[in-house]
Amino acid sequence: MKALILDMYGVIIKDPEGGLLPFINRTFPDLSRDDVYRHWIKANVGELSSFNFFRELGFEGDLSIIEKEYLDTIEIDESFYEFAPILKKHYNLALLSNDLGEWSRYLRNKFKINDYFDVITVSGDLKIKKPDVKIFMHTIDKLGCSATDCIYVDDRRFNLAAAQSLGMDSVLFNSRKVQYEGKTVVSFKELTNLLI
Template sequence: MKIKNIIFDFGGVLMDWDPRYFFKDYFKDDEKMEYFLENIAQDEWNIEQDRGRSLSEGTEIQVKKFPEWGKEIRAFYDNWTVMLKSDIPQNVEILRKLKNTDYHLFGLTNWSAETFPYALENYDFFQIFDGKIVVSGTEKLIKPDPKIWHVLLERYDIQASESVFIDDNSKNIEAAKSLGFNTIHVLPDTDLKQELVHLGVEF
């Protein structure tokens, strides 16, 4: 099947986001920082904001649970933009090259509806998608729930078998495979162009 559509996850693929970029200087103690990120402001908590819960509600829930960490928990979303360090240049360059081809480009991201506009405004490459982006926080659905891929497929009338889905999360890759997508699992040493060419994408 010929590839017609290329679908990008953002965090870890096109954007370098990590709460450590803020909390390393905040704590000045790596052990304490890791404890906080693993046990207090853990991924499972942040994901609920990506699923559509408001940042303020998520913050207050966690402060009630861990009042002794209240200051640190409140600092999380207050300093979120520091955690969004930069784009990932080599992969953004691939996206820019794809702009000048016949492939249809889409975004499918787990991202809070409240913080995503900052990325849109500050990184021009998002304009390449021409608004064809499905954001978990807006849809109240989150990867790896298959329903969010169905939103993308139905909204833009595309076929999974004619699409490549690119993500850095292995659970999301497995879910996409089960729906019939071609996939690329991005790791730190992945040559994205080479992987796309391997799937028959032409530049």
């Protein structure tokens, strides 16, 4: 059986950025994308805890409330629930996400998606993030298959290029509406039709 590896944000989660910058700019309108993402990159590889990420940006008070308020703005693509069981009949499913470990656990539990996946890899837990090929290799090893047995789905072209460099097939989930020469889908229905 082949393996299907899915990205989280921009694939399973509707907003590719998770709505992070708009949420932060409600409190700190002068913080730029660069101001936010230099801390987010550190948190994404486990160098900052989720609370310290908010603290570095200037948030004060009960950070658990602020964090939950942010995470509860994030929405799942509801069609995932319809098509994941169909895909699971044909593929071992893996999740490969650049995310803070705490955030990923909260969202996966909230949306009840853990049981769909045979393998879950999160950059904040592993301290490596895409497009580093080591995080792809870790996921392939956990799946117990070869790269050529894997299909990787992501909304970012540079992550697809990293997967392809290992011999994986790849599909762009085009939630960012970009130009791409390879296989492209815009929904789980299209993905299912392409792969089954």
